[in-house]
Amino acid sequence: MEKEIFIEYWKVSKSFRDIKAVNELSFTIFKGDIYGFLGPNGSGKSTSIRMLLSLISPDSGTIRLFGKDLSFHRYQTLSRIGALIEKPDFYKYLSARKNLEILARISKVKNISRKVDEVLDLVGLLPRADSKVKTFSQGMKQRLGIAQTLLHDPDLIILDEPANGLDPQGHKEIRMLINTLTTEKKITLLMSSHLLNEIEESCNRMIIINKGSKVVEGEVKSLLNTEEMNVEFSLDDVTKAMSAISQTQWSNYFYYTEGSSLFFKMNQKEIPELATFFIQNGLKIFSIKPLRTLEEYFIKLTTDDRAG
Amino acid sequence: MKSIAVIIILLNFFILSPVYPQKDAGKILKAVSEKLSKIENYTADVLVKIDVETIKIKDRKAKVIFRKPDKFEFKSDGFILLPKNSGQGDFLKLLNQQSTALYVSEEIINKIKTSLVKIIPTDPGSDVILAELWVDVARSLVVKMKTYTKQNGSYTVNFFYAMHPFDLPDKIVVEFDLKGIKLPAKLSGDLEDLSKHVSKGNTKGKVTLYYSNYVVNK
Amino acid sequence: MTELVKIELFKIFSRGRTYIGIGAIVVIVLAIITGVYLEGQTAMDFVFQSLKENFIFQGNLINAYFITHLVLNTLWIHVPILVALVTGDLIAGEANSGTFRLILTRPVSRTKLLAAKFFAGWIYTISLVLLMAVLSLGLGIIVFGKGDLIVFKGTINIFEENDILWRFAAAFGYGIITMTAVASFSFLLSAFAENSIGPIIGSIAIIIAITIITTVGNTLTKPINPYLFTTYLPAWQFFFDFEPNYAKIFHAIKVELIYSAVFLLIAIVYFRKKDILS
Numbered sequence: 001m002e003k004e005i006f007i008e009y010w011k012v013s014k015s016f017r018d019i020k021a022v023n024e025l026s027f028t029i030f031k032g033d034i035y036g037f038l039g040p041n042g043s044g045k046s047t048s049i050r051m052l053l054s055l056i057s058p059d060s061g062t063i064r065l066f067g068k069d070l071s072f073h074r075y076q077t078l079s080r081i082g083a084l085i086e087k088p089d090f091y092k093y094l095s096a097r098k099n100l101e102i103l104a105r106i107s108k109v110k111n112i113s114r115k116v117d118e119v120l121d122l123v124g125l126l127p128r129a130d131s132k133v134k135t136f137s138q139g140m141k142q143r144l145g146i147a148q149t150l151l152h153d154p155d156l157i158i159l160d161e162p163a164n165g166l167d168p169q170g171h172k173e174i175r176m177l178i179n180t181l182t183t184e185k186k187i188t189l190l191m192s193s194h195l196l197n198e199i200e201e202s203c204n205r206m207i208i209i210n211k212g213s214k215v216v217e218g219e220v221k222s223l224l225n226t227e228e229m230n231v232e233f234s235l236d237d238v239t240k241a242m243s244a245i246s247q248t249q250w251s252n253y254f255y256y257t258e259g260s261s262l263f264f265k266m267n268q269k270e271i272p273e274l275a276t277f278f279i280q281n282g283l284k285i286f287s288i289k290p291l292r293t294l295e296e297y298f299i300k301l302t303t304d305d306r307a308g
Numbered sequence: 309m310k311s312i313a314v315i316i317i318l319l320n321f322f323i324l325s326p327v328y329p330q331k332d333a334g335k336i337l338k339a340v341s342e343k344l345s346k347i348e349n350y351t352a353d354v355l356v357k358i359d360v361e362t363i364k365i366k367d368r369k370a371k372v373i374f375r376k377p378d379k380f381e382f383k384s385d386g387f388i389l390l391p392k393n394s395g396q397g398d399f400l401k402l403l404n405q406q407s408t409a410l411y412v413s414e415e416i417i418n419k420i421k422t423s424l425v426k427i428i429p430t431d432p433g434s435d436v437i438l439a440e441l442w443v444d445v446a447r448s449l450v451v452k453m454k455t456y457t458k459q460n461g462s463y464t465v466n467f468f469y470a471m472h473p474f475d476l477p478d479k480i481v482v483e484f485d486l487k488g489i490k491l492p493a494k495l496s497g498d499l500e501d502l503s504k505h506v507s508k509g510n511t512k513g514k515v516t517l518y519y520s521n522y523v524v525n526k
Numbered sequence: 527m528t529e530l531v532k533i534e535l536f537k538i539f540s541r542g543r544t545y546i547g548i549g550a551i552v553v554i555v556l557a558i559i560t561g562v563y564l565e566g567q568t569a570m571d572f573v574f575q576s577l578k579e580n581f582i583f584q585g586n587l588i589n590a591y592f593i594t595h596l597v598l599n600t601l602w603i604h605v606p607i608l609v610a611l612v613t614g615d616l617i618a619g620e621a622n623s624g625t626f627r628l629i630l631t632r633p634v635s636r637t638k639l640l641a642a643k644f645f646a647g648w649i650y651t652i653s654l655v656l657l658m659a660v661l662s663l664g665l666g667i668i669v670f671g672k673g674d675l676i677v678f679k680g681t682i683n684i685f686e687e688n689d690i691l692w693r694f695a696a697a698f699g700y701g702i703i704t705m706t707a708v709a710s711f712s713f714l715l716s717a718f719a720e721n722s723i724g725p726i727i728g729s730i731a732i733i734i735a736i737t738i739i740t741t742v743g744n745t746l747t748k749p750i751n752p753y754l755f756t757t758y759l760p761a762w763q764f765f766f767d768f769e770p771n772y773a774k775i776f777h778a779i780k781v782e783l784i785y786s787a788v789f790l791l792i793a794i795v796y797f798r799k800k801d802i803l804s
Contacts, residue, residue: 085631086627093541105529106529365686384584387583389582
């Protein structure tokens with residue numbers, strides 16, 4: 001049975017002055033997905049999510065939510081989404097309850113009082129309902145942030161770095177909450193993070209973006225498949241190498257090139273074979289770096305980003 | 309020769325002797341005083357109309373209470389601005405004080421034949437230096453008064469009479485010189501050009517008092 | 527929309543800074559009453575000393591209406607600051623605190639949200655002006671009683687008691703219109719800012735600067751003065767002419783309302799397309 005598409009992000013781009021924050025990014029989220037949005041800091045995650053929620057207008061591309069174009073159906077689509085963008089900022093001079101009541105009224109929630117108590121209870125903040133938000137810890141604010149996403153019983157929840165700034169205990173609490181939401185309430189979830197383990201633990205599908213562009217998208221299990229690995233061959237002549245593999249089986253393993261490196265998805269046993277192939281074709285190999293899991297690849301991306 | 313003598317005699321007659329016989333200023337003023345002394349007291353409604361460039365105020369109603377010999381009291385519900393020299397009070401004071409009176413001439417004032425009498429107060433403490441009274445001798449009424457004072461310049465008062473049993477005026481017009489008024493500094497943001505309004509120097513002021521509903525000697 | 531307005535009003539009146547404005551109005555009125563109580567007669571004597579040569583006065587000009595007229599002068603600087611303190615924060619304050627991320631991800635139209643914010647700010651503005659009126663008249667009557675009104679406006683203008691209240695009603699009504707223009711202006715600056723300090727101080731600074739320029743450089747700016755909204759901030763004074771010039775008054779009202787509408791429109795049009803990055 002074909003799954004219902006909740007989010008269809010198609011060749012979306014956004015620039016801020018000369019900086020291309022998002023570059024023709026495309027991805028799809030289905031109903032029931034727990035979708036991980038992964039990328040190093042500054043990769044365009046938040047910008048992409050803000051465009052999903054119409055906080056930012058894309059320069060080009062199409063965003064469809066629940067089969068409807070966001071540009072023309074903002075009201076209908078946003079009424080089915082609960083979102084927490086970056087750190088949760090509330091009206092500090094009001095209590096947790098008052099903050100949620102205001103947001104519930106904006107969302108035209110029925111039985112506001114009952115609903116507010118329900119979501120506060122769910123996130124474990126009911127005892128502090130009438131305390132001013134300025135007295136809350138970061139973890140409590142984060143939980144309150146998740147609570148506000150649930151007020152209008154959304155079909156899709158978007159969490160942008162939900163565990164950001166939290167200690168390990170806070171992380172654990174958020175993870176448990178997310179688990180409750182997805183398993184008990186069967187809510188479709190889009191969660192962004194710059195930490196792979198967060199995505200690994202919670203998500204069934206994921207995308208990695210870097211510098212505003214998609215690097216990889218797919219099932220978490222298959223992307224993190226340890227039988228297959230990503231191998232980086234650093235060569236003296238990339239053009240010659242590309243030409244050499246083009247008519248051979250190795251082109252099926254090839255997926256990416258960057259600088260003087262070619263990247264292949266292959267089993268460990270196949271590495272010497274490919275190395276021999278390059279040498280036989282007159283190429284010099286400077287280095288061979290196997291990346292055993294996606295995590296190593298992601299770490300590399302993150303390191304390159306810091307160095308760059 | 310004969311003609312020259314006639315001319316000299318005629319000139320002497322016209323220059324050295326008045327054409328009309330001299331009137332007694334004292335008698336004229338005494339007649340006015342006696343007439344006024346019949347009024348012990350009165351009340352009246354008065355409408356005050358101020359006509360001064362630097363003051364804008366609508367006509368105000370008041371009640372005037374007079375008690376012999378020269379006490380005037382004004383009562384009003386709101387704020388009222390009255391000429392300091394309101395005419396009647398002043399010439400009453402003049403008539404009651406030590407002074408020298410001189411008959412000057414006959415003049416037509418406000419279409420009435422009047423005798424001009426000059427009064428010089430002899431009291432050195434008096435603020436009045438000289439007063440001129442134009443008196444309707446036939447009715448013993450002061451028709452016009454011009455007063456020169458030490459402190460407050462000069463002012464002119466015209467009296468208008470209807471046919472009232474006690475010949476009390478129904479209208480008094482006071483005209484005076486007004487020195488430049490000091491006003492609080494212009495508020496920034498005033499939209500009008502103040503040069504149109506502020507008095508730059510001395511101006512003339514006029515106050516008209518309309519009297520009605522006299523109740524006399526009650 | 528009503529719901530949004532109620533929410534915005536709740537937010538405005540839950541904040542401490544709102545009560546700074548209200549408290550300031552109370553302090554201003556009390557300060558003026560106290561000042562007049564202590565020194566009012568001296569000041570009045572100073573004005574009338576040049577008239578004493580020719581006039582005698584009867585009646586009390588130090589009264590509630592004199593106080594209220596003095597209080598109206600605060601519509602020039604003081605009240606605009608208190609208005610901008612709240613209206614300048616309506617948009618920029620949310621941007622600064624990050625709460626737009628919570629609100630604008632909900633199914634709410636940006637146009638309606640901004641309109642609701644402005645309307646709530648306008649209600650606050652009206653309440654400030656009305657508070658001024660009620661307090662100055664009420665306390666003034668208790669302390670000084672009623673009487674005729676004296677106004678110094680190039681000439682000494684004295685109004686009868688029965689000719690006063692309608693003028694105050696009109697002046698305060700006009701004050702609401704001018705403060706609406708101030709509110710709109712600071713609201714517009716708030717739409718462009720990410721921090722409320724800029725719009726609050728900026729709007730007042732710009733109003734004062736334009737006023738100084740048009741006053742000092744009047745010869746140069748004379749052609750455009752009739753079309754600047756700052757020119758007519760003190761135009762409530764027109765109601766204290768003996769014969770008010772209604773043509774000028776209607777022109778002033780027109781200018782203020784047009785500016786208010788234009789400022790609001792620009793704010794909404796800009797904000798609809800603005801990228802929310804905070």
